[in-house]
Amino acid sequence: MAAPPTAAPSPWRHTSVLLAEAVQALVSTPDGVYVDGTFGRGGHARAVLAQLSPRGRLIAFDKDPEAIAAASDLAADPRFVICHASFADMAAELAALGIAQVDGVLLDLGVSSPQIDNPARGFSFRFDAPLDMRMDNTRGPTAADFLAQADERQIVQVIREHGEERFAVPIAKALVARRVGGQPVRTTAELSAVVARAVKTREAGQDPATRTFQALRIHVNAELEALEQGLSATLALLKTAGRLAVISFHSLEDRIVKTFIARHSQDVVDRRAPFAPPKPMMLLALGRTRASADELARNPRARSAMLRVAERSQAPSPAAWTRR
Secondary structure, three states: OOOOOOOOOOOOOOOOOOHHHHHHHHOOOOOOEEEEOOOOOOHHHHHHHHHOOOOOEEEEEEOOHHHHHHOHHHOOOOOEEEEEOOHHHHHHHHHHOOOOOEEEEEEEOOOOHHHHHOHHHOOOOOOOOEOOOOOOOOOOOOHHHHHHHOOHHHHHHHHHHHHOOOOHHHHHHHHHHHHHOOOOOOEHHHHHHHHHHHOOOOOOOOOOOHHHHHHHHHHHOOHHHHHHHHHHHHHHHEEEEEEEEEEEOOHHHHHHHHHHHHHOOOOEOOOOOOOOOOEOOOEEEEEEEEOOHHHHHHOHHHOOOEEEEEEEOOOOOHHHHOOO
């Protein structure tokens, strides 16, 4: 846990996606305890706090030191705490604060606009900068470090699985060949140029490097592993009728969220003991929402956003024990 340092004014702004929809889905009682797993620049967090009473609490998480700094104006609010940590570790962080259960968890996945728009962070092919891509740029290997050390098979696997890139093999071959030739890729512009030469066709309006940049970012930050860990933690943390609200931005994230909710929204029968009562479902899927036309006009980056909401199930009814 970390106290937020003083924030310097930032030229990079972030517009929270599905703000009203997410907060409405999340907050069921103004006296509750809530988690914002991805503080970012605090759009969702501030909207949640506006709905809470003096007895409510909001615990926020973020790996990015710049996001932690952006929370400095909330330091005086006794209802608010921010932790410099991944939401994957929320159970341990909450336990350290003496919190065993919460009334809701919000996860706004992916990369934030300030991270994309700040050239120094190395997330975007629109700027030439060191190829970093770490959400927490104080620790761990960068994307350039990975490309300098990984073999061709590892690079192919990352680009294919995390970028769903059908040209993963020629991209990896080109990256390794450049490294063997004494010119390892160290900047975003170099990576973009290598990918552009290796990718022969691409969907209209999409830069050839889009999928590769996404893949490396996901890998460097272990985003999918963190998502699975964070989702699993919510099952024990959520009170009965507590809400889980997750905003995803690409199919890999959304598939994990959708599968998780579906898997825990049904009774589980132990096939080894077919006459034993099934374990009752743990979640109730409440639906999904996309950005409205009005929001898309204001914020085009919301076009791929998907909000999925689920509720921690009530105690099972007698019917649940005889359903199958």
